[in-house]
Amino acid sequence: MIEASGLRKSYRTRRRGKVTVVEAVRGVDFSVQQGAIFGFLGPNGAGKSTTLQMLATLLRPDSGDATIAGADVRRDPGEVRKRIGFVAQTSGTYLNSTGRRDLILEAQMYGASRATAARLADRVIESFQLKDFVDRQIGTYSGGQRRRLDVALGVIHSPQVIFLDEPTAGLDPPSRARMWQEVRRLRDEGMTVFLTTHYLDEADTLCDRVSIIDRGRIVAEGTPSDLKREISGDVVSVDLAAPDTAGAPEPATVLEAAKVLAEQACVESCEIIEHTLRLYTDSAATAIPQIMRALSAKGIEPGAIETRRPSLDDVFLAKTGRTLAD
Amino acid sequence: MKHVRDTWLIFQYEAALQVRNPVGVAITLIQPITYLLLFTPFLKAVMDVPSYGSAFQVYVPSLFTATGVFNGFFAGFALLAAIRQGVVTRSRVTPVSRISLLLGRLFMHALLIEFQAIVVTVAAVAFGLRVRFGDLLLALVLLAMIVLLSASVGYALALLVPNEGSLGTLINSIAQPVALLAGVLIPLSVAPLWVRDVAYANPFAWGTNAMRSIFQGDPGADVVWQSFLITAVVATAAVILTSRLFNRELA
Numbered sequence: 225m226i227e228a229s230g231l232r233k234s235y236r237t238r239r240r241g242k243v244t245v246v247e248a249v250r251g252v253d254f255s256v257q258q259g260a261i262f263g264f265l266g267p268n269g270a271g272k273s274t275t276l277q278m279l280a281t282l283l284r285p286d287s288g289d290a291t292i293a294g295a296d297v298r299r300d301p302g303e304v305r306k307r308i309g310f311v312a313q314t315s316g317t318y319l320n321s322t323g324r325r326d327l328i329l330e331a332q333m334y335g336a337s338r339a340t341a342a343r344l345a346d347r348v349i350e351s352f353q354l355k356d357f358v359d360r361q362i363g364t365y366s367g368g369q370r371r372r373l374d375v376a377l378g379v380i381h382s383p384q385v386i387f388l389d390e391p392t393a394g395l396d397p398p399s400r401a402r403m404w405q406e407v408r409r410l411r412d413e414g415m416t417v418f419l420t421t422h423y424l425d426e427a428d429t430l431c432d433r434v435s436i437i438d439r440g441r442i443v444a445e446g447t448p449s450d451l452k453r454e455i456s457g458d459v460v461s462v463d464l465a466a467p468d469t470a471g472a473p474e475p476a477t478v479l480e481a482a483k484v485l486a487e488q489a490c491v492e493s494c495e496i497i498e499h500t501l502r503l504y505t506d507s508a509a510t511a512i513p514q515i516m517r518a519l520s521a522k523g524i525e526p527g528a529i530e531t532r533r534p535s536l537d538d539v540f541l542a543k544t545g546r547t548l549a550d
Numbered sequence: 551m552k553h554v555r556d557t558w559l560i561f562q563y564e565a566a567l568q569v570r571n572p573v574g575v576a577i578t579l580i581q582p583i584t585y586l587l588l589f590t591p592f593l594k595a596v597m598d599v600p601s602y603g604s605a606f607q608v609y610v611p612s613l614f615t616a617t618g619v620f621n622g623f624f625a626g627f628a629l630l631a632a633i634r635q636g637v638v639t640r641s642r643v644t645p646v647s648r649i650s651l652l653l654g655r656l657f658m659h660a661l662l663i664e665f666q667a668i669v670v671t672v673a674a675v676a677f678g679l680r681v682r683f684g685d686l687l688l689a690l691v692l693l694a695m696i697v698l699l700s701a702s703v704g705y706a707l708a709l710l711v712p713n714e715g716s717l718g719t720l721i722n723s724i725a726q727p728v729a730l731l732a733g734v735l736i737p738l739s740v741a742p743l744w745v746r747d748v749a750y751a752n753p754f755a756w757g758t759n760a761m762r763s764i765f766q767g768d769p770g771a772d773v774v775w776q777s778f779l780i781t782a783v784v785a786t787a788a789v790i791l792t793s794r795l796f797n798r799e800l801a
């Protein structure tokens with residue numbers, strides 16, 4: 225349904241006469257199956273919005289190609305626009321308009337007559353349950369209501385593909401859960417959903433497939449469970465901040481602990497995140513006693529030890545050496 | 551056809567929002583009346599004319615051009631607001647005609663300024679201005695064309711300097727000399743010769759002269775058709791160039 229190959233885009237910015245070039249997207253490839261929820265997971269500044277804008281014909285790629293539902297983004301942008309819906313990272317409505325007025329305008333921009341547009345508006349007002357606030361000024365909506373209107377605007381013409389740029393960023397947990405429900409409903413109605421997110425749990429539980437993007441490049445691609453399976457075994461986190469000494473341990477201590485633990489047979493790899501060591505092991509049950517012994521031989525006392533199954537953050541860490549969690 | 555239909559769509563949506571904004575409507579009404587009340591007594595004294603009516607005969611047509619030039623140049627702020635609120639992006643991902651996104655908004659500005667001009671005229675008629683209805687319509691058409699030109703320039707400036715602070719300074723430093731050289735504040739007839747030569751290159755100066763002829767009851771004067779022609783050509787060029795600028799990054 226969506227095919228992209230070698231997409232690139234850099235921005236030129238000029239400040240006090242000096243031109244700086246930011247390579248926002250440095251050659252990304254992906255393909256998205258019809259009827260799937262495809263997630264683009266990456267930290268802020270990774271190039272997610274830029275990629276989305278190229279797919280939605282808002283930005284001309286420097287190089288590379290993309291086709292959406294058979295239409296070529298460069299050669300036939302008009303055709304692409306008819307087949308897609310797009311919800312930008314920031315809402316696209318005037319605060320002093322009303323939801324209904326904008327829904328009707330939106331349908332009319334897709335070519336519907338005034339009467340048809342009013343009917344289409346009624347339909348999404350019903351399915352997204354906007355009735356209680358849709359005739360009020362948009363400036364009075366809550367964050368979750370506003371976002372639901374944004375998505376309703378994006379799908380009012382029943383596109384084949386809907387792009388959602390960070391649909392839940394900044395929403396409170398109930399509104400996020402609500403939005404996930406809406407996104408699943410769109411998928412179940414047969415739409416292909418392409419969303420971006422920097423939330424691990426969103427990528428993990430909502431998306432059928434995930435591409436992890438960092439600094440303009442895709443570093444991993446697959447179903448969330450396949451990606452996590454690549455990281456075998458258990459993750460053991462050792463926090464070296466002792467609870468009684470109230471404060472971070474010496475950096476030298478952290479380095480020493482990392483060195484000695486990395487040498488243990490049961491530890492496949494070890495990453496340092498501030499004063500916590502994240503250890504990738506075959507099995508936590510056998511690794512923890514070894515870890516304890518090795519640390520106490522050096523006179524190091526850990527503050528806390530925790531074990532869990534690998535998450536997408538571990539995948540990100542393994543591919544980039546950094547963590548997404550904050 | 552699609553361009554016309556889509557331009558109308560954007561125009562009526564944007565215009566309806568303006569009309570629903572009470573503060574905006576109040577400013578639109580008060581601004582020209584203030585000009586009229588403050589400026590005309592000076593003008594009457596300076597021009598040494600017998601009545602307000604004859605002062606208005608000269609001042610109202612130049613006020614038409616002045617509102618057209620200033621409000622048009624400042625129209626870019628509305629575009630920046632629309633861009634910041636994501637409204638432009640949202641419409642750009644739809645198949646709506648590209649030129650309509652620009653033209654619909656330009657017509658919205660033209661409508662607002664026509665509205666101001668009508669308010670001014672009604673007030674001035676109450677104080678003794680005499681103008682034939684047909685002449686007034688002609689002046690309003692010319693004004694609409696002037697606004698298409700000035701608002702295109704205003705939009706282009708906003709796209710080139712997308713920062714409210716610097717944009718204000720830039721517009722002021724451009725609009726003042728342009729208005730002066732259009733003879734809207736002081737008639738060009740009192741200006742030195744070289745200023746008048748420079749003013750020939752200013753399409754708004756032709757507009758002012760044509761407006762004066764129309765209000766003097768002489769719509770058949772050469773300057774009127776010349777001004778229509780010049781404004782039409784320059785406005786078309788400005789709309790095309792601004793549209794290029796507006797759509798430069800799109801696929």
Ligand SMILES: Nc1ncnc2c1ncn2[C@@H]1O[C@H](COP(=O)(O)OP(=O)(O)O)[C@@H](O)[C@H]1O
Pocket residue numbers: 235236237246247248266267268269270271272273274275
């Ligand atoms: N209009 C722009 N001008 C200059 N740089 C930009 C622009 N938009 C984005 N960037 C830069 O490009 C990079 C990618 O940005 P973006 O695609 O917005 O990332 P994300 O959506 O993943 O947070 C960032 O470094 C950002 O600062």
Ligand SMILES: [Mg+2]
Pocket residue numbers: 269272273274313389390
């Ligand atoms: Mg983004």
